Amino acid sequence: MTLEALIFGGIGTLAEVAELDRAAWNAAFRAHGISWNWSWDTYAELMRPGGDRQLAARYAAHLGESVDADLLDHTHQNHFATMLAGGVPLRPGVARVMNWAARGGVKLALVSRSDMEPVRALLMATARARGGVPFDVAILRGDVTRMAPDPEAMEAALIALNLGPARALAIVDTPVALHAARDAGLRTLAFPGRLAETEPEDFEGMTIAHALGPEALISAWRGESREAAE
Template identity: 30%
Template sequence: MHHAGMAGDVVSARSPTAVRALIFDFDGVILDTETPLFESWAEIYRQYGCQPLTVEDWARELGGKDRGSAPLAILAENVGIEIDRQKVLRARRAYGQQLLAREAIRPGLVEWLTEARRRRLPVGIASSSSLLYVVRHLRRIGIYEYFDAVLCCAPGIEPKPAPDLYRLACEALGVKPDGALAVEDSPNGIAAARAAGLRCLAVPNRITENLDLSQANVLVDSLSGITLEAVIALVS
């Protein structure tokens, strides 16, 4: 795995390894939805007199699909009294939405999207979240029109780490997987991209920076610290 900053040769567009499309994960890559989720659960835990999970425990325990249900189960176990689960979930959601509304698009992303458009690279999203949720947020932060395809979980489509979403995104963009670059923030996402045959750039956030992202081809601290052109050179 390269860490950003290593020299790479720019490969001509005729090369079979040239990057012909970009596919982004949504949660944690485009918008930091992970921190509001973590912080809103921490607040609920405090309200019920429980010690919140640390960022490290949260990332390790809930790096997969269980983020929706596991925190509630852990809370119910630790409180020792019967809790109104629906009330807890409503409060968590309301608080989480307040926090999420304050989140800006992640640094460097607009520059990357602008550069992709200038290079005429098709751009997609592959997300284990719901289509309604992803599109709503893309519209809210004003970048929906940059994306040529948005692939999300639906009946018959396995969530990450299964490769389904990335394979479908490549089909929708009209590229072979070996011609696409995935941008991910978690081990599950990287595994999905690699299993589908894509090269992968990892750009962790506060929640995922403690996880093992070594299966990515390139790891960067932030998209704002490196250009799309430089990353294409590295992975080519």
């Protein structure tokens, strides 16, 4: 059996975008005259459990306030796309791995809780750095009804790839994505981003990459636990 596909479990596995996402939310609040201003700690806590599309709705419920969460979410996604289009560097080793996969015939999939516009903006902004290597499959928030840690998106990626979980590896940057991948039966490589800083224990015993590289991918897919600093 050979490794036939890599599933990137969120745009945070491609680029460190959490701070831009937080800024986009705060810009949306200002645009609609709402006095909220999420600190990093507030944003990280809202992101930690995953499971829904509506951070604003959950935060409003916590405060006992009423807002148009759908409108806020739409404005946030637009601001986020604009910020991403301004340019963002790929995380260490991402371009190397994507080119390695393309040369070896390993398919590439992206799973994201974002809408099409932010994802398109990120991919356009990083196309040159990736050497133009595209994704074969993209499963975005509009393609599923349940968000990570539910495995629906990961399972949909496998269906689109026409592969069983044993033939693919998920690259995950947060515990939420990790749980979704594991529940879909996938082996995983931990590539923790900033949002995972408060929960490092979730990645204990796993292959952990601080920079992506083929050796770490193969090690994780084979189920070998080790620290991998490519």
